[in-house]
Amino acid sequence: MTVAAALRLTEERLAAAGVETPNVDAELLVAHVLGVSRSQLHAEREREVPDGLNELVERRTRREPLAYVLGEWGFRHLTLKTDARALVPRPETEIVVERCLALLAGESAPRVLDLGTGSGAIALAIADEHPGARVTAVDSSPEALALARENSEALDLAIELHEAGLEAAEEGWDLVVSNPPYVAASEWDSLQPEIRDWEPRAALVGEGLHEEIARRAHTLRLVLEVGDEQAESVAAALDSLGYSNVTITSDLTDRERVVEGIR
Ligand SMILES: C[S@@+](CC[C@H](N)C(=O)[O-])C[C@H]1O[C@@H](n2cnc3c(N)ncnc32)[C@H](O)[C@@H]1O
DSSP states (O other): BHHHHHHHHHHHHHHTTTTTTTHHHHHHHHHHHSSSOGGGGGGTTTBBBTTHHHHHHHHHHTTHHHHHHHHHETTTTTTEEEOOOOOOOOHHHHHHHHHHHHTTTSSSOEEEEEEEEETHHHHHHHHHHHHEEEEEEEEEEEHHHHHHHHHHHHHHHHOOOEOOOOOGGGEEEEEEEEEOOOOOOGGGSSSSSSHTTSSOOOBBSSSSSHHHEEEEEEEEEEEEOTTOOHHHHHHHHHHHOOOEEEEEEEEEOOOEEEEEOOO
């Protein structure tokens, strides 16, 4: 089958399965099996598609996240290995990294903690973009930590990784960053299948963790990713805990998703 025909057929199958962006997903899957970038696809339209596409498309029709099917996902300047051991890194989390880098500007060797590192996305991006930073990444999930370690080794970015919970924030840090679980258990059933049926529930469901991290953290700077509609109450909690310069940053779709403060 040619690339042009495979793109048409794949898009139809994904649309029938209820995938939200069948066109984009079809292009990324076909590009992946060809080993080319999505932008190069138009030059390959008459080429034969190699074996392997059908298996990937079937996985995607079962609503497995595209990042797990591809096995890798872009995050800032990095390509991270992604699978069901950890949450798929999201675009809004790239803004979290941006705020960390802004707060660390001018610091030559800051001590940074990424609390709940998952795939290692935040920790590795900070290590990549602030080479002097001494980054520690912890998670309560051994599976997530194993994936973060594989990413650290594959990218040759040295970070310290260990299994720990919120108590890690109590050591002294120049910056603590966290994208903790913040989905209410009552919302679980309404999540899209890609999240509900495939991503680790323990990475998503949690309540009150922002406030607890803010209370326990012994740090000069704190940066937290928050869910929709949570920014104002988390910012108020930081204010009442004595943080100064409390600031809310929106993501590229204008949703308030990052709260930071200085101690
Ligand atoms: C929303 S995910 C964020 C993953 C990654 N930082 C990212 O932004 O893509 C939350 C992570 O926190 C971890 N986690 C949940 N509760 C935790 C706790 N009490 N202590 C440490 N890690 C925790 C989960 O295992 C999960 O990997």
